[in-house]
Amino acid sequence: MDKVIVAKDLSLSYSNSETIINKVNFSVNSGSFVFITGASGSGKSTLLKSLFGGLKPKQGSLVVGGVELSNVSSSKLNFLRRHIGIVFQDYKLVKEWSIEKNIMLPLIINGYEKGVTQAQVDKLLKHVRLNHQAGKYPLELSGGEQQRVAMARALAHNPILILADEPTGNLDDYSSQLIWNLLEGANSQLKTTVIVVTHHIPRNMSVDYKHFHIEYGSIHEVN
Amino acid sequence: MKSIRNHLSLVIALLSILFSIQVFMIVERSIDAYKENLASNYSVVVVSQKKLSDKSFFALNDLIESVSELTPDSVIKKLNSNMEAKNVELLKLALPKFYKLKLKYYPNPQEIKQLKKDLLKQKGITKVEDFSNNHDTTYKLLVLFKNVIFVFSLTVLIVTILLIFKELRIWQFKHNERMSIMGLFGAPIWLRSAVLFRLSIVDALIASVLAFILFSYIASNAWIAKELENIGISIVMFDPLNDFLLLLGVAMSLSILLASLIVLGHKEEV
Numbered sequence: 001m002d003k004v005i006v007a008k009d010l011s012l013s014y015s016n017s018e019t020i021i022n023k024v025n026f027s028v029n030s031g032s033f034v035f036i037t038g039a040s041g042s043g044k045s046t047l048l049k050s051l052f053g054g055l056k057p058k059q060g061s062l063v064v065g066g067v068e069l070s071n072v073s074s075s076k077l078n079f080l081r082r083h084i085g086i087v088f089q090d091y092k093l094v095k096e097w098s099i100e101k102n103i104m105l106p107l108i109i110n111g112y113e114k115g116v117t118q119a120q121v122d123k124l125l126k127h128v129r130l131n132h133q134a135g136k137y138p139l140e141l142s143g144g145e146q147q148r149v150a151m152a153r154a155l156a157h158n159p160i161l162i163l164a165d166e167p168t169g170n171l172d173d174y175s176s177q178l179i180w181n182l183l184e185g186a187n188s189q190l191k192t193t194v195i196v197v198t199h200h201i202p203r204n205m206s207v208d209y210k211h212f213h214i215e216y217g218s219i220h221e222v223n
Numbered sequence: 224m225k226s227i228r229n230h231l232s233l234v235i236a237l238l239s240i241l242f243s244i245q246v247f248m249i250v251e252r253s254i255d256a257y258k259e260n261l262a263s264n265y266s267v268v269v270v271s272q273k274k275l276s277d278k279s280f281f282a283l284n285d286l287i288e289s290v291s292e293l294t295p296d297s298v299i300k301k302l303n304s305n306m307e308a309k310n311v312e313l314l315k316l317a318l319p320k321f322y323k324l325k326l327k328y329y330p331n332p333q334e335i336k337q338l339k340k341d342l343l344k345q346k347g348i349t350k351v352e353d354f355s356n357n358h359d360t361t362y363k364l365l366v367l368f369k370n371v372i373f374v375f376s377l378t379v380l381i382v383t384i385l386l387i388f389k390e391l392r393i394w395q396f397k398h399n400e401r402m403s404i405m406g407l408f409g410a411p412i413w414l415r416s417a418v419l420f421r422l423s424i425v426d427a428l429i430a431s432v433l434a435f436i437l438f439s440y441i442a443s444n445a446w447i448a449k450e451l452e453n454i455g456i457s458i459v460m461f462d463p464l465n466d467f468l469l470l471l472g473v474a475m476s477l478s479i480l481l482a483s484l485i486v487l488g489h490k491e492e493v
Contacts, residue, residue, distance in 0.1 A: 052407065074412075081409030094401045106408045153408075 002030040004161055004193045009060035012050050020046045022217035031191040035201050038214035044197045048165050052084055053077045082110055085154030087164040091146045093138040099149045100134040106157040124152040144175030151182050164196045230426050236386045237430035241470045243379035245438055250372040252458040254365055258329040260455050269322040269342055270350040284341045286326050293321035332359050387481060395485050402489050416486040423478035431471040
């Protein structure tokens with residue numbers, strides 16, 4: 001099976017501060033569903049950040065989607081990011097854009113035609129149960145609704161990899177369930193690799209998953 | 224309303240720069256026109272012991288545009304009441320030749336000095352009257368006026384550039400988040416900054432059109448035209464094509480520079 005992520009002796013740190021992730025080795029198969037857990041401050045969000053090139057490895061090698069991130073050019077990094085969908089705990093929606101335009105963003109970046117873009121956005125808005133609010137702006141929505149928009153945006157361009165940083169952290173049960181359903185659906189139906197950083201793994205997962213735990217700067221698989 | 228507010232701050236800053244540039248150009252043109260007027264009324268009188276040709280004057284200094292000989296008749300007329308005709312003729316022959324020199328433009332004091340020096344080098348010329356006291360005072364006034372306007376325009380320019388830099392920080396704050404989010408999804412730099420460049424180009428266009436309307440109004444204002452006519456100045460205050468293109472060019476360059484600085488200073492926040 002193809003490896004979508006391969007980390008070898010990977011160390012991560014912010015500028016000159018102490019090392020957060022220390023010489024870890026792990027890999028993720030294409031099409032798998034992975035949870036990364038760990039205590040607050042253990043470095044799970046830092047690791048996720050490094051997976052989309054938001055933080056360069058301090059040492060070692062990190063290959064995502066065939067792209068070596070320890071020494072990557074901005075054009076190559078942009079190319080990689082065009083094939084990744086990211087969901088943040090704080091949503092990261094463009095406030096001055098309607099939710100429809102926010103969902104369109106990866107499609108516009110990937111150069112999809114207008115007709116395809118609109119059809120895909122309409123479909124996703126239905127999936128996240130926000131089709132009646134397409135023209136609204138992010139700040140007019142609740143936290144749960146904003147996260148659903150972020151989720152739709154992450155799925156819009158059928159990415160090979162979805163990275164989600166505590167996607168249900170502050171959400172009500174309804175929105176949380178919707179988000180998990182969408183992530184599971186992407187993984188089972190589209191064979192998208194999903195990596196979720198979270199404190200709690202939901203009990204009723206319908207797909208097989210891998211579980212990595214981060215502690216004291218090292219990572220290990222939990223069986 | 225929000226959209227108007229988005230544009231207003233940069234449009235006002237750009238408009239004040241365009242205003243100071245155009246005012247400076249109008250003053251420049253007025254001074255040039257005034258200098259032309261002065262040049263047409265100003266002449267240098269030369270006294271020579273022998274008759275000189277026009278060519279010999281032109282060879283002395285490039286500033287000379289035309290030469291006319293002054294007849295001594297008016298002076299002699301005052302004296303001839305008690306003089307015999309023969310003596311008048313003798314007097315005419317004994318009198319030196321007077322020449323009035325018209326200049327190509329209104330010279331500065333150094334050029335006047337040089338002209339006087341060149342003329343006195345010519346054999347036969349004994350005196351050159353350049354009315355330098357009057358000339359120097361007028362010229363210094365002109366230079367003073369021009370410098371005052373220059374300092375005024377420069378001050379406006381500096382204040383406005385400071386305003387633009389303040390605007391740059393606001394824009395940086397406003398656009399940084401959107402550009403970072405676009406970056407997370409792999410948008411190339413040109414796409415991330417497209418909105419910014421579109422905004423700055425639109426603002427430059429708005430500011431230039433407003434400057435066009437303002438100066439077209441000023442140029443067609445009867446009171447201003449009359450005031451200029453009173454001091455004998457006839458100028459094109461605002462050339463709708465050339466001046467507009469110049470103002471548009473300045474506004475575009477400034478706003479594109481502003482947008483480029485934001486793009487260059489953009490730091491990805493994740």
